[in-house]
Amino acid sequence: MQISVDSKRILEKVNGIDGRLERIETIGKCERVCSGNGLVGCCVVPKVRGFVVGFEEAVREVKMLVVSGGEQVVVVSAPGGCGKTTLAKMVCHDADVIGMFKDNIFFVTASKAPNFKVIIERLFEHRGFRVPEFQTDEDAIYQLESMLKWTGPNPVLLVLDDVWSGLESLIEKLTMQIPEIKILVTSRIVFPRFKSTYKLKLLSDKDAMALFHHSAFPQDGSSSIPDDLVDKIVRGCGGFPLALEVVGRSLRGKPIEIWKRTLKQWSEGKSFFSSESNNEILIRLQTSLSSLEEMYKECYLDLASFPEDQRIPATALIDMWVELYNLDEDGVDAIAILHELSMRCLVDQVVTRKDASEISGHYNEHFVTQHDLLRELAIHQSRQELIEKRKRLIMEIDGNDFPRWWIEQRQHSVCARLMSISTDESFSSSWHEMKLPNVEVLVLNIQARKYTLPQFLEKMDRLKVLIITNYGFSSFEIQGIPVLGYLSSLKRIRFEHVLISSISDSILKLRNLRKISFIMCEIGEAFRKCTIRILDMLPNLSDIVIDYCNDLVEFPACLCEIRSLEELSITNCHELVTIAEDFGKLESLKKLRLHACTKLLELPESIGSLKKLVFLDISDCISMSKLPVQMGDLCGLRKIHMRGCRGLSELPPSVKGLQQLKDVTCDEETAYLWQHYENYPNDLEICVHKEDVNLDWLHDI
Template sequence: MMESLRTSSIFLLSYLKRILEKVNGIDGRLERIETIGKRERVCSGNGLVGCCEVPEVRVSVVGFEEAVREVKMLVVSGGEQVVVVSAPGGCGKTTLAKIVCHDEDVTGMFKDNIFFVTASKAPNLKVIIERLFEHRGFKVPEFQTDEDAIYQLESMFKRTGANPILLFLDDVWSGLESLIEKMTIQIPEIKILVTSRIVFPRFKKSTYKLKLLSYKDAMALFRHSAFPQDGSSSIPDDLVDKIVRGCGGFPLALEVVGRSLCGKPKEIWKRTLKEWSQGESIFSSKSNKEILTHLQTSLNSLEERYMDCFLDLAAFPEDQRIPATALIDMWVGLNLDEDGGGAIANLLELSTRSLLDVVVTRKDASEISSYYNEHFVTQHDLLRELAIHQCSLELIDKRKRLIIEIEGNDFPRWWIEREQHLFCARLVSISTDEKFSSNWHDIQLPEVEVLVLNIQARNYTLPQFLEKMDQLKVLIITNYGFSSSEIHSIPLLGYLSSLKRIRFEHVLISSIGDSILKLRNLRKISFIMCEIAEAFRKCTISVPDVLPNLSEIVIDYCNDLVEFPLCLCEIRSLEELSITNCHELVTIGEDFGKLENLKVLRLHGCTELLELPESIGSLKKLNFLDMSDCIRLSKLPGQMGDLCGLREIHMRGCWGLSELPLSVKDLVHLKDVMSDEETAYLWQHFQIYLKNLELHVDKEDVNLDWLHLGFELTLEECEE
């Protein structure tokens, strides 16, 4: 009887863990989804879920107590439907609003009907409402007009319950106030919390003007940044006083300037004050002029490599998480870094100076050597503005970085007037919105080495001037729109003879031509959240020496991929392959063994993968294997023991494995196995053969409190 109960308990626990892993898998995807703003997309039956959660506050907060009380009263009162927090950039508007949204009185009133959306300079109400449908997990309708979108939103809210609704619109610019008013008229249950640098006359009655910090609070925040140990220092009080007063009560300026002076001798402090007294800025806003002048002098202490890193961040849109791997591609492609480690070190250095934040979304990512797919960078939009300002100090045809933003089809006048003029930029970033028609004007960019295309339109044609970029080494194409962008004119890439790295994110690629397969200098290609399965199905290798120098392929969150593309098995130069978080991947064919030079294989998060091919034993050079969270993986190949070069295995969450093949005793060079308690026991019988093996067990506490959701399991279901 006891044995029967024990067996049933094991079945039940196993089943519950599989459910928990599914839930955790969704959570992981949602973390990754946050990184791409409006691109957030999960391939599931009902669309997106959880993409509009209000972010937590991760910075030091000083002097906001009164402001929180007053804004909270405006939000929870039955008065005006729209509450606006207004202040210049760098004052902490967003931080204040986040604190309010996480206040227990506010969450008690609105429950789970609190939504966060970052607006844009070119507001689009339909895009905002699409994201709210995503968040609730509903299929997104095709909205005909703004009015139709609001009507559909009202219907969706009525279906989800009777609680009032709080919509937090962050960083709203002029042009959206009329749309906000339409929404409040049609949906009386909604309350909208807005942060903006602008004071909107329509909402003047319910506008809270966030004041700058008092001298006392400013001093406390500054000391926290400049003297992080205990707030004391040998710097004379009069110097500290002048610096604090010079920051004018702006929280962002106090943090950035404080970090830049941290640990510096008093001579540097005196020089900073002198520079402030002479500083000039081209910005018209008096408040922005003051803060940007002070922030600009804070950059003077940066070494050249850190300054370049800071300026390169301007190539990506504001209010978006920047993948660290995109930055690494830029810098490795330009021979400024070897393996990404230097890039991460640079980012962490800038983070210590409050010039950006580094976010890691996978808890064990730091344990995996040279793996940075879960590292992201965020940056205050005012700091991005500062970087763009720094880039624009040179004449336009002499700039090293050219940052171009196109609204609709309105190209900058200088572009149209100088079509045949040569520009000297090495890095070019071109951002277009959903209205862009891909009707390109010509431009001469003979020296460009990095091209970043930030897109939103559902159909996007690559510019014809690509074929003249003989020096281009890195191409990054990222879609920030709601739906995947289909990329046209892919054969143009065949002209890029110097190209080393290509990165596609959230795009649809319908075909891969022979012209790309002939790129002799290509080292790495990445597909992130892309639709690529059809392109690979059509691909037949017809060139004898396919991609002879391609050493790395990254395929991440590509949920239309069901089987590993056979054509990729012909790329004999491949050394590193990452197929991660591809939740529909089921099979990997036996041709996989042709990848004889493969050294690193990552398969983590492929939750439907059933088994590895027997031919994996042919990969004699493989030294690293990560199959963590492959929860359906039921067995390992009998040829595992033939992996004579294997040094490290990651297999946390491989709960479907009940045994290891006997041949693993031959993995005499295996040194590290990263496991959990559920799979660690599998190695116990082999440790007598593997003298160098170190078993690292993650003792994760499995919390089953979520069972209150009401799962009803029969014994038959558990045994299944």
């Protein structure tokens, strides 16, 4: 009786939430919009992470500049690695600042190649409004003014983090058009036209020592390393917080000989960056790489393949590293590498659901971020050799400005195994020819609204991994897909935030393709129109990932013909309602994930034909009211994850036939469904988990 009462209360709350969401939709607001870097428009101020020391005076002085009635633009300027972003976060979390600006504090990372319209689009999305189609930057400013007036009279604080040259005039126009806005800019550059500039100082000797001790000696601060040696290392870091943390982590637990060698390497360091302020810290950071095992170092350098100030999906890295370094396909090796890099402060890990890997054995909730300076270090390390001999080529093309060596390339080809090409919104897809016979991984980072794949792809005979990511606000269709048909060695394709209008014959001809991923893509129409018989095509395709594809309403019958498929993940597809009855044809399927398909009503009865199915995840399928009668025919099933299945009121009697079932992961609301089956002789273990969702990731996009 108590369970029944609790269930009715929960259902009432869920229905209330649904009603509020419907009302929000009817007044023209957005539920959420997805893009290549997650939920666009989340401009919440990030939390201040880690150990922070020596910022009290800076916070007080910058706060006074922000809350005063003086200049509209306040600039915090310092070299990379000094803690400008940390300072900005601390100012925004100050009680006086919150009291003045209330919930009108927006935090946006501008990056080296800023798109001003995208910045404004994020502000609209953050407020929950549908994003207009801005014709110009001036139009974006005008519509932002209208939106802010509509939302209330409170003053506005906009933080533009990591601003480079090129945004000054637009910032001035923004302040002229919206006099009640205050803008806090962090930058490595001093902008003369903005009078209110705070130059962030390096840490004092005392604070630098405290931060270093926290990083190098985390337990009680004691160590057998002589104080004079520690003092030399700390002074060598020059008061840069980032250098103190990274170097401290790299020396943690190391013998005294490693410490002495580090000092020797510093004394032999030579300048390699034009900026003298960055030169010293980069020399210090470079020595921290020398203590890395070769595999970890190579993986660290690969991170530069992705744009600055963007979250890097762990699943994309897994795809790369499985083929480049023969890591295990389950991702465990790759995640271990990321943990090691994180322990050394070379990356920051972001897990959107802290228990994600435990629950689903999947890493689509795992991401990493990297400080701009650490990315610059990786790029610098990759450029130490001649272009023809480099292991990886990292290309950033502004407009249609190709590097001269690319345009003039005639006789020589490059031997790189990894290539990354980033283009901005003004790129016209007018490619120059390129000889890339040895490239095994190609990463294409896109912002333009029209994009054509390069023709030189058809000559990349060794290409194994292709990652295409759109970092713009709106998804679009990529042209030139037929060129993929020439990639006979291709094993993995990852599409993120792109429109797939049709299932191309060229993709179906990829006989060595093992995995294809659609992340935040529009694919529903393509599958609805698919009339091609996939049977006998894609003979080696074993893994399909579909995540956050919110136009997918029905799992397409054509995919049920892929007899080689062993793993299928359809997660966070909130419009998925039904699964084709032909689903039972997937006779080789071993793992099925349907996590957070919130409108999925039921599983097909034909699922009982999947005799090889070992793992089933239906967690957070809140609309599912029953399980198939044929569930008991899943003779190989060993694990079920079904947290958040609050719509289920009973289990079919056939579950008694699941003789191989050993592990059921659920929550308190669904655990009672299994109480009659827990004592059967198959040693069934019911594992009840509490919800553990990490919303801090919203601050890192």
